[in-house]
Amino acid sequence: MSDNRWSANRRTFVKTAGAAGAVALAGCNGGTSGETDGTPTAQFILNPAEADVEITQQYQPMFEYLESEVEVEIEADRAESYTATLQSMRNDQGEIADISPSAVIAGEDILDIVGVRVAYGAARYFSTITTTPDSGIESLSDLEGELVYMGDILSVSGTLVPLTILQDAGLDVGNAPNGDPGNFEAEFSDHTTAREQMVQRDDVMAATTGAFSSAPYVPQEQFEEMSQDFVDISAEYEGAGDEIESSGTELQLLAVSDPIPRAPLATRSNWDSPVKAELEEAILNVSEDDLSHGDDYDGEPLWFTGVQEGSIDDYQPIQRVLDQLGLEFEDLS
Template structure:
């Protein structure tokens, strides 16, 4: 098997609509458009300027990057929006992206001022993004990727996946695709030109974390799923993590809830691999956004508390997954750069 991990001629990695999902953004189709929640983007300028006359409240487009298809991310983020509007004289206009790439495209095309973004997009967009901070979950600034199968699949190890179909996350997802590919490669499987081409030793399909997990459970031809632990851990018995990864036990915010959904859902997963710790996704602002409100918003984001991000007792939807934001820089994501190097990938401008 050839080892292409440190090839001097790194491949150019471009996500297209045919290689992992629709590239698009709700509300970013010219003239502001309208978001998934029906709110109008009309009147907001591309540089976060004022809407209407000069006395109006400045607006900031907040691009939301959903990791899971079944989460109403605008509702999740509502406490954050309300907090920012209470701290800064600004109107937050949320826009849900349809993919990780769409989020980066929106920022590159001056269609967003703030973004919830993937760690991989930090490296891809370091020329146009400023890292505000790293999101933390219950004290943890790192998270994990998992590879799982079903108990009756007959798959007992990663090497058993040779010749099989694996369902992965978004093609730009660090925990759903990029890190798992390095894990599979380290196990001896030839990943070929995945994720922007075909793997040699297995087949792969791409979507989001929830879809990957559910397709594995529902389809007999899908032998494994690669997802963030936030998606898989509730269906994996806690003792499996204890046997496989002490780092996960010590660091992961998902450890305490591991296996909690098995009884109620009737779904149990079998753990095949756990990654090394991964830096959590950051919140970023657009580098060329030239407005005094930018600095005020960045300060407010870093000062947000767990109470500020809480929906309250009467809320019955999906809570916001992070509980705070800590200072971060591009250096915090060097691990991601290493992963891209191992995969022989580099990103081409998506604009």
């Protein structure tokens, strides 16, 4: 990263996240690659996006596919936070990671981008800001003085992009997500929790989440009125509103972001193993069938259907988000 990309007066992002990340890693077994019964092992760190998803089970087809293509044993760990995912890679506790787009920028010096994940033909996705129909909130400006529930502080679609949307609407984002917003309140967790807290709590006026979490509860016509890009690009458009009747929950759309590059799969740059190149090639060649569970599986399916070749250049839109917010990632090591 060139020295002139950041200005000296920028705030340091996640000033206290180093300690938080280290604590969060207590929930991550960690360990470096080695051998089990003569077979090389690789630690796959899983990024926690939704609280109600058994992500290790969700990823099982990917693990089985990689083990069938490469002589390797995949050992999976679910990190406790987005920060912990990056921390584990920086501390040589993982070899492969399902990582957030924001962590790509933070970990540019220690990560190799293998590819961008594709969901049903789309390598880009969307962030949303929603409210409940009876909240009295009609526009983003109405959120001044109110409580907004957001995603993880490193989540692009759950927090960082929504902050730029709120800022563009005239709200003062203050020191968020590393501190308090200026003229509204914020709480942080994950996509599912943000949405559910808004529905369950009268004091939460809006939720900022990825469209994968909100779209099933938003009538499709609302997306049609607000974003042609969402209609044309989003993998979530077809299923928009599908959960309203069965769940009894309907959300009101306040904002939709511009397209965001989907999260990548990455390997640790300093991982010196003959299986690294083989695994990277296998990841890029994975098919939708390879990632599918059997008919007897009743859990959440894996959200992506393939991986296309990618690089750090694909994540320049994330760099622009950080620039707009005046954020800088601190070295988390």
